[in-house]
Amino acid sequence: MSTHAAVVSVAIRAPLDVIQIPTVKPGDGEVLVKVQWTASTPLDLHQNDGSLLVNHPQVLGSGIAGIVVELGLQVKNLKVGDQVFGFGWREQKEKAHQELATVPEYLLGKIPANSTPQEAVTLPNNFVTVFHAVTTDLELPLPWPRPSSAPEHANDPILIWGGSSSVGQYALQILRYYGYTNLLATASKTHHEALKAYGAREVFDYRDPEISSKLLEAAGGEIPFVLDCIGSKNGSIIPISKFAKKRAKVAVLLPVIIKDASETEAPEYGMSVEDSANWAEGVVSRGVRTHFYLKNGLFKDKLQSEIMPTLLAEGIVRPNKYRIIEGKTLKERAQGAIDALRRKEVSGERLVWRISE
Ligand SMILES: NC(=O)c1ccc[n+]([C@@H]2O[C@H](COP(=O)([O-])OP(=O)(O)OC[C@H]3O[C@@H](n4cnc5c(N)ncnc54)[C@H](OP(=O)(O)O)[C@@H]3O)[C@@H](O)[C@H]2O)c1
Structure with missing residues (x-):
């Protein structure tokens, strides 16, 4: 049996380890990817420090950029040598922080010629999260191909709390x-101009004590759609509950962070957005669970294999800024x-690092 190296969380708040795990031969519709670059996300920290959705030892990571090295049967769109990127998270063989990942081809897209793997690996989990949260939790359709006419709520205010995440x-x-x-956002001042270039009409500092009234004024009195990209009980959910009015839809990326992980203290998480604040009557507050996005047939077939590479290739989305984390070893x-x-x-950046040459 051949094996390869994988990064694992071994216990709550313990240092990470690298172990050898079995390499899984690709089955029908699957490919074996030599993972070259990955990105670390807050979920890795939630899992290592807070044991969120984890049975230790657990291979970490979900963002993959690498090269296809072997094909299973009935693979239609990929060939050996293709440079690919994608979101693998469901089981050990798909996870990203390992040298070889066995992944169904529908979870992968080809990295377009205008992008490096380091740029491309900043997209997959975030990209999928946006499509899932906007369509499922805010109930704003994002059809593909995009229609030429404007969407029904084109001019309604939509707030992205945590626009620089x-x-x-x-x-x-x-x-x-x-x-x-009519996109509004919150972020530290240093990111305001960049977020306006990404489409925000106005950006507000989330630390401003007057933020509720400033947001409502900018929105003309009501914000019908809010996407909370932070999920912090005190840092985003309670502040949003202060201005969310009847019929507003508020989608919060889970987990609810009750207490952040720090070098000295363990984190605390919750899963109920409804119970995390005193919401006004009639506000629809929901916790986003991206891991269910494959229930949408269009997203399963096309989100990563076609929509994501197309928007990147055409310059419609610019990749996150990234910082390379250096180190002599994988660990x-x-x-x-x-x-x-x-x-x-x-x-305002993603942490990107090398898995293999
Ligand atoms: N449930 C799901 O399906 C799902 C999917 C994806 C992510 N998530 C979760 O969503 C959260 C964000 O993920 P991410 O990868 O986008 O994070 P990230 O990029 O690492 O977030 C960092 C950013 O958070 C901003 N920030 C911190 N506290 C804030 C606050 N109180 N208000 C507004 N902005 C604040 C900072 O803004 P400034 O630099 O401007 O200060 C910083 O740029 C994580 O908890 C993650 O686990 C959940």
């Missing part, structure tokens, strides 16, 4: 592409990224 940056760009013109790079997340160093 990775998810938030793609949310703005994707909503603008679909014709939504050092993986640990460096998770430590940076824990120290809350990430601002």
